[in-house]
Amino acid sequence: MAKADQIKALIRCHAEGDDARFYAVAMQVAAQAARSGHGNFAQELRELVDKAKAQSKADTSAQSSRPVPLAQPRGELAGLLTVSYPKTRLTDMALNEPLDKQLDRVILEQRQRERLLSHGFSPVRKLLLIGPPGTGKTMTASALAGELGLPLFTIQLDGLITKFMGETAAKLRVVFEALAATRGVYLFDEFDALGSQRGMGNDVGEIRRVLNSFLQFLELDKSDSLVVGATNHVDLLDLALFRRFDAVLEYGLPTRDIALEVVKARLALLDTSTVDWEAAISSAMGLSHAEIARACEQAAKDALLNDTTVLETKGLVAALDERRTMRRKTI
Numbered sequence: 001m002a003k004a005d006q007i008k009a010l011i012r013c014h015a016e017g018d019d020a021r022f023y024a025v026a027m028q029v030a031a032q033a034a035r036s037g038h039g040n041f042a043q044e045l046r047e048l049v050d051k052a053k054a055q056s057k058a059d060t061s062a063q064s065s066r067p068v069p070l071a072q073p074r075g076e077l078a079g080l081l082t083v084s085y086p087k088t089r090l091t092d093m094a095l096n097e098p099l100d101k102q103l104d105r106v107i108l109e110q111r112q113r114e115r116l117l118s119h120g121f122s123p124v125r126k127l128l129l130i131g132p133p134g135t136g137k138t139m140t141a142s143a144l145a146g147e148l149g150l151p152l153f154t155i156q157l158d159g160l161i162t163k164f165m166g167e168t169a170a171k172l173r174v175v176f177e178a179l180a181a182t183r184g185v186y187l188f189d190e191f192d193a194l195g196s197q198r199g200m201g202n203d204v205g206e207i208r209r210v211l212n213s214f215l216q217f218l219e220l221d222k223s224d225s226l227v228v229g230a231t232n233h234v235d236l237l238d239l240a241l242f243r244r245f246d247a248v249l250e251y252g253l254p255t256r257d258i259a260l261e262v263v264k265a266r267l268a269l270l271d272t273s274t275v276d277w278e279a280a281i282s283s284a285m286g287l288s289h290a291e292i293a294r295a296c297e298q299a300a301k302d303a304l305l306n307d308t309t310v311l312e313t314k315g316l317v318a319a320l321d322e323r324r325t326m327r328r329k330t331i
């Protein structure tokens, strides 16, 4: 039977979380029991140890493939990025077929990344999203995080540059260190800040330095995180940028079919049986996904505030036209 010092050792190992030693002592007890003729007890003990070992191994490997929950960035990171845990899915988005396929592929490669890596291939993970405002670039980053169950970290580059003039490159290093430490989707939003601020009265040297260090960090980055750059102004960006990304995804204004998809999704809770979709969609042409979605919300609210859940074509067209007028004013 176990001696007093063995029992004490077991308790100490348990308290210190030293599993390896804990099992070693238990096996010693089993060996001793076998020697003193308690064969059954020894056998039971060995089986228990084997089972416990297998269990704890399964737990730790499940843990390491799970994203680390990071409630809020602390210390220096706090001022550099914001975190969220989006529930957005790809099916929430109205996307043209090429984009839909590209994003499906990114998600598939990420889901199968262990298999790809074990054969020496890297899953696609550095993405540059380009296209006009309101077409779903920021939303895509959320959808990637939502699909993969990863946290979404957003870095607002223009804020970073103005806030930390002179030390932006050092701050970028901190961000890239976080990116290597915690797997997630890292969105460098409004990426054009790096391009467009050049020659606009800002410190050109600083912007250049920041862009160069971003490219270097991006190149050196061998982490498991997804890096997503999003920009509205592709013409302002350096060609050097494109080469450092694994894929460039192009967003555009919705076609008639896509516009109809956005409209129907937004109005799903209303009675739209009398809506003339052709007329409504004609009014939606030229607007972005975001503008169409907003117009639909406006029309839906107008109907509800008028005490009806029936949406009329007139109201929808009026809301869409209003958006178009707002757009003209802002340009």
Ligand SMILES: Nc1ncnc2c1ncn2[C@@H]1O[C@H](COP(=O)(O)OP(=O)(O)O)[C@@H](O)[C@H]1O
Pocket: 092, 093, 094, 095, 132, 133, 134, 135, 136, 137, 138, 139, 140, 230, 251, 262, 289, 290, 291, 293
């Ligand atoms: N492709 C899309 N499908 C469905 N809704 C969209 C799409 N693109 C934009 N939206 C709507 O417009 C909002 C703003 O879009 P966002 O992703 O911020 O555009 P961007 O980053 O390209 O400027 C989204 O939160 C969503 O409600």
Ligand SMILES: [Mg+2]
Pocket: 134, 137, 138, 139, 189, 190, 230
């Ligand atoms: Mg955006």
